[in-house]
Amino acid sequence: MATEIVIPKLGMTMEKAKVVEWSAQEGDWIEEGQAVLVIETEKVTHEVEALASGFLHILLGPGTEAAVGEAVGLLAESKEELSALQAERPAAEGAGGPSEAAASASTKPSPESAGAKPGGGSDRKIKISPAARKIARAHNLDIALIQGTGPGGRIKKEDVEKFLEQGGKPAATEAPVPSEDTWDGEVVDGKRVKASLPLAGIRGAVAEHMHRSLAVSAQLTTMGEFDATELVRLRQSLVEKEAELGVRISYTDIMVYALARALKKNPIINSSIVGDAVKLWEDIHIGVAVSLQWEEYDAGLIVVVVKHADRKSLVEISRAIKDLKTKAREGRIGLDEVTGGTFTLSNVGVFGQGYTFSTPVINQPESAILGIGGILDRPVVVEGEIVVRKIMNFNLTFDHRVINGGPAGKFLNDLGELVSNPYLLLVP
Amino acid sequence: MRELMYLQAINEALAEELERDEKVFLIGEGVQTGTFGTTTGLVDRFGPERIMDSPLSETAIAGVAVGASMLGYRPVADLMFADFMYVCADEIFLKAAQWRFMHGGLQTLPCVFMANIGAYRKLGNEHSQCPFSLVLRSPGLKLAAPSDPYDAKGLLKTAIRDNNPVVYFFHKGLLGMSGPVPEEDYTIPFGQAVVRREGDDVTVVAPSFMGFWAIAAAEELKDRFSVEVIDPRTLEPLDLDTILVSVRKTGHLVILDEDTERCGFAAELAMQVMEKAFDDLDAPIKRVCAANYPIPGGVMEKYVIPQPEQVMAAIEEVMA
Incomplete structure (x- = not known):
């Protein structure tokens, strides 16, 4: 009885895989446990080992896809059985050996797969003695460039000293510069891959959302500056009262408070297209973009929503944002706390990159988003004099399907008035 | 400087300490004759009460050394072969080594366990051991292992004057080695390589x-x-x-x-x-x-x- 070689289920969501390469040829004798096949699934490659010994009969060639559990090859117990199987169902295209499809596959097969050696990848760790490492660290050397002459290629103290004598630069002929030949990681389109981040979870959601937003709406960005001198003063006095207020008021908090008032006066900005109508929302729910913790290469982004921001006091807004941020960063935020917004604020000033402008992308199905930068000392002309003022730049992206330049300008004027003269916030 | 053999240096160290302090005595199997020459002749100078031949019982030798040291004597227990320490392991490794700790430091045990170590003489398993680790893993014991006549004498004198139990291992392969040994009194501090x-x-x-x-x-x-x-x-x-x-x-x-x-x-x-x-x-x-x-x-x-x-x-x- 022939034994099947099937596509294994490697993950909960895995449904199918692509045959990248067969490590043996049609008719070859395969030992149990031998790596016989390389498959690829969602950018991950995997070696499949034979579960029994036998003569290999390949059913599916490189480049073809197969479902989990599907047999892609058979292991015949005898030559006779192999012949019978071959007669019943001819070997797949390219079963004679590694095909062009395999050669052009996105992943370069590891030496192990070619050599049919089961088990893990090659040891890429560089062997170096503690004494040698100490010197290399002291001189900030890249030990990958140092040729080791000790047992098993171990880098010795002497090797590092020699390397330093040669000016710390690798000798042109002997230095092993990492090349594609020695790279056993992934290679895509001739470029070596440092890391592969799955387009899933938050990254996937952001990707999908941003692209769709630009595809479905007509976005236009207006940029400019607000004079935030008085706003800084106000915020400072509030921060001094942190103990009494029980909360440290941030610029984001004040801006949400001011936006709620400005939006109330400009309902067209606080709207969405639903079906064939523009719905102006009575409720003012302001989303606040929150950057999550940095992982190795990426930081997540999530928009938390302050419901009924127009009905909340500054302290309530501040508490709500802090609470939502904490929940978001601890991964326990609820769906209703990140949906239902009518307008979004993105304060990139916290990243501290200085005086920059950007074009925020609308958080669908809203009609506008305000990006604000850090507050910096800038020269401005006041009553014919060049003076230094605290300047906050703004970037308002709005959906031109809904909002024309006029209403957008009016909204920015109203908001700018509140920012430059925040005492007006006392007047409802 | 005059030269002495390793075994003579040991003999001289014992003689000088027996002379210097009347509380010092030697006990062991055949110490009056001296199997290796290390104790030979001492009985003529110091008498059989201080150079005591014991019965064939390492337990007795070590037990006497522990008890006498608790009463203020400075016994040197000659166990002949270090291999025989297994026989009196309790006396050396638990009692001598640890009683000072057990008595809150109030009881001193100034005794020396002297024995030869080592192979290369084709003497078989129970006369060739070099049980350093046995001693080292017993807290409370010091361990001296001289490698020439000068150290053999200086370390043994330090061992006898120490107020704690000391194991003194001399190597049978070194007994005939000659080297300079001063005539004047000297000791070698422990813990100096x-x-x-x-x-x-x-x-x-x-x-x-x-x-x-x-x-x-x-x-x-x-x-x-x-x-x-x-x-x-x-x-x-x-x-x-x-x-x-x-x-x-x-x-x-x-x-x-x-x-x-x-x-x-x-x-x-x-x-x-x-x-x-x-x-x-x-x-x-x-x-x-x-x-x-x-x-x-x-x-x-x-x-x-x-x-x-x-x-x-x-x-x-x-x-x-």
Whole structure:
């Protein structure tokens, strides 16, 4: 009885895989446990080992896809059985050996797969003695460039000293510069891959959302500056009262408070297209973009929503944002706390990159988003004099399907008035 | 300076201490005759009450030493072969070693357990042991292991004057070795290693008889490597500083130990060096010890105990 070689289920969501390469040829004798096949699934490659010994009969060639559990090859117990199987169902295209499809596959097969050696990848760790490492660290050397002459290629103290004598630069002929030949990681389109981040979870959601937003709406960005001198003063006095207020008021908090008032006066900005109508929302729910913790290469982004921001006091807004941020960063935020917004604020000033402008992308199905930068000392002309003022730049992206330049300008004027003269916030 | 043999240096140290302090006495099997010459003739000077021949019972010898030391005497218990310490293990390793701790430091036990160690004489398993680790893993015991006549005398005198139990291992392969020994009174403090040969490339730590192999290997390899040889002299207390200074200079360490390899002095020292000087090591530490095996009698013993070729191979390996 022939034994099947099937596509294994490697993950909960895995449904199918692509045959990248067969490590043996049609008719070859395969030992149990031998790596016989390389498959690829969602950018991950995997070696499949034979579960029994036998003569290999390949059913599916490189480049073809197969479902989990599907047999892609058979292991015949005898030559006779192999012949019978071959007669019943001819070997797949390219079963004679590694095909062009395999050669052009996105992943370069590891030496192990070619050599049919089961088990893990090659040891890429560089062997170096503690004494040698100490010197290399002291001189900030890249030990990958140092040729080791000790047992098993171990880098010795002497090797590092020699390397330093040669000016710390690798000798042109002997230095092993990492090349594609020695790279056993992934290679895509001739470029070596440092890391592969799955387009899933938050990254996937952001990707999908941003692209769709630009595809479905007509976005236009207006940029400019607000004079935030008085706003800084106000915020400072509030921060001094942190103990009494029980909360440290941030610029984001004040801006949400001011936006709620400005939006109330400009309902067209606080709207969405639903079906064939523009719905102006009575409720003012302001989303606040929150950057999550940095992982190795990426930081997540999530928009938390302050419901009924127009009905909340500054302290309530501040508490709500802090609470939502904490929940978001601890991964326990609820769906209703990140949906239902009518307008979004993105304060990139916290990243501290200085005086920059950007074009925020609308958080669908809203009609506008305000990006604000850090507050910096800038020269401005006041009553014919060049003076230094605290300047906050703004970037308002709005959906031109809904909002024309006029209403957008009016909204920015109203908001700018509140920012430059925040005492007006006392007047409802 | 006059020269004495190792065994004569031991004999002279005993005589001088017996002379100096009437509380000092010697007990053991055949000490009046002196099996190795180390105690021969002492009975003529100090009488049978201070040079006591015991029955054939190591338990009795060690028991007398422990009891007498508690009463203010300074006994030297001659156990002849270190292999026989297993017979009186309780007296040495639990009672003598630990009673001072058990009595809150109030009770001193100034006794010396003297015994010969080592193989290379084809004497078989129970007359060839070198049980360093047995002593080292018993808290409360000091361990001296002289490798020349000068140290043999100086360390034994320090041992007898110490208020704590000391194990004094003299090597049977060194008994006939001659060397300079001063006539005036001197002692060698415990915990002071000595650099027997200076070198820059590799450190070889070699206690007792192993120093012989180390020096021989250093000489043999001198055109290729500059070998530094260190004799710890006492394994407890151990002069780790001298060893660390050397390892920091050379970056390479070979440890010789005639005792059985597993859980031995070499293993312990290698670990301590790793803890204190990891970043100074340029190669893994190598040890040359007796195999984890009983010591066979006759010519077969060479397949178990350390050989000079192994010492050279170890030096070459760490220098590879």
